[in-house]
Amino acid sequence: MNITIVLNEAYPIGMAATNRIHLYAKRFKECGHNVEIIVPRPTERHHTIPKNHEIKGEYEGIPFKYPLSPVRNNSFIKRRINDFLSFFKTTGYIFRKKRNTDVLLIVDNRWYMIFTCKIFSLFYKCKFVLEISEFPFVFYDNNFFNNIYRSLYIKNIFRLFDGLIVISDSLFSYFEDKINKNAKQIIIPILTNTHNFQPSANNSGEIVYTGALNQFKDGIMDLLQGYVTFNKKTPGKKLVLMGDLNVSPDKDEVIAFIDKNNMREKIEITGYVDRSVMIRRMSDAAVLALAKPSNRQAEHCFPTKIAEYLSTGKPVLTTTTGSIPQFLTNRKDSYLTEPNNPDELANTLSDIFSDYDQAKIVGKNGRELAQNEFDYNKQVDKIITFFNELLNKKN
Template sequence: MNIFYTGAFRYPNLDAAGKRVQTIVTCLSPEHNITIGGWEKNNNNNEPNHISFDILDRRNKNSLLRIINFITKGLKIIPYIIRNKHKYDCYILYNPPYLFSHVMYLFCMCTKKKLVLDNTEWYESEHLIGGRYGLAAIENRLRMKYIYKKIKNKIVISNFLYNFYNEHENTIIVPPLSYTTEIKKKPHTELNLIYAGSPGKKDKVNSIIDIILNLSTDNKNKIKLHLVGFTLGDFLKSHVSYNEKKLLFIEHVIFYGRLPMHDVYKLYEKMDYLIFFRENKRYAVAGFPSKFVEALSFSLPIISNSIGDIKDYLPKVGIIYNPGENDPNELIKTALMCKNKFDKDIDQLFHSHFSIDANKCKLLNFIENIK
């Protein structure tokens, strides 16, 4: 089958969305011809079946143009799709905007083409620009509750989304996937924790800092926290109250700012745990943190609260810690004692649930049965 895979991602690995598409393409490409239409700027990766459409990273100072671009995002691809309709039998759309989804739905109805949705998130309305009643929140509700439900074939990332679409037979769960990584041993005696990402309103980085602030002096001296994706200045700008506390934690925290992914992976090899926390809200239970799977691919256990689908895997591959409820000193004691005890369970879980090989047949069978 000839497939065109497009949507709000930066291919091949410029963001978590691009990495997801890359791994799904790896699963499908042995039996199908796939063209990737990324929404990133042209990144010159020289892949013959990859087209960059330069949609996501455009910035407009004019507020009216920003609104128009938001509503019409993705529509610039439609002329390409119409011109090349003879090339493709199926279209896979990754988290597409509402209007683009609707146009593609009508196009596929008229041309008798197959349409697949790859859905990995359901935004929290208050996290979007304009808040609960803003244009972005309205668009979010329309896409999730109306047009996405019309698409018969779905790849979803979580049990929450699977249950939301439960009236549709041809829906499968595909979590974030990753490639097997060669693991290096970590001989150090101190405890190295890492958070890597762009926290925004999703990850509660201040809860990680609070662990440091509430440790005994002895335990503080046993730990080093590595924060990747933002600087100290970025953190203090979004968490103003921590300005007066920074002298209490800065000695034990390294802020790296933004790093290329290959540098983040080098850091993973030296770490003992990945740490992150999320609120028990829809965005967290509807999604699945790709950093969880990346950590497992490096045999890196996780410290997190038990939210969404990851509750099915903790504490087998890490430690459950609920900020504000559990004792941070007990956390550090347990983490030091157990940091080399998770390797076998991590290896088994990664290869049975989150590897390419574990999901290839499921995805190929799904594509064979699309309606």
């Protein structure tokens, strides 16, 4: 099978979506299928050291290509021009070089990219599949023009696909009446490569969070408030926030809160760190935490970081949002708290540290859950079967 992936995210170094699609491609390759990842726009910010600087190459055996430079220009006008050029270079490359594609998998919500890829799929008779892990337009402002665009998009765009890969039952249900009658869906939950997270006897005593330091997505302010309350009862445990605060919409609020509560010495914000460093610090942590709040985004998503947290074998503290309680069991394989409740989070942290021997058992059970439910081998094999069903299906 020849699989072409259009990924509108940084690659090979990126956030959750990048890691998820990489595990797709890795398993496709391991199973003998040809795969290439194409990134259809520059992704690296011009004012930082680029994490991805190669126009093309291989990462863990997966070939990838940026049709234009990975680094965004420092000029607003030139960035728009480069986005325009990158779109045409991407489509030109696909039409010239990927004619033998059996499945075109797109992770991109731009209507013009989707429409162009649909034309390619019709012309070369390949299956066109969308991977979507977020509720559509959940981050859009609610205004007149956005509402019109959202309505037209939802009514028309999702009917262009032969198949959808979604991350949760709620997304599956949402799309049931928005795809064409011949299309198929498959639910693929969060993924992890458990081999990358070997259990460690080390214990730094740290409470570790990894991610975007964003309140709307990850409840970063709830985590900070819960930690401050916990620290008053149980001092001496550092909170480590592994992420780039400079790209967070809540940067000023986070800094102000830390300063107001005199927490500069007790809360470490690492900034961007290499993935190997991140994995080591996660594996050495005492607790891995995510205070995801209750909102529409959380209702329909399933945070990938949960699978990676569980893979470490360390105790995981998170909230009962979205698909999390569907898979995780409180005080058996994780610690679950009510969302938007920093006081309960603080009390649960106290419970973990007051009986850490029991917490270690919970952490061990969590790793077993990750191996049984979220390891990429098992889940991506379902996608391969799904693709074969699409290819064998008569329209």
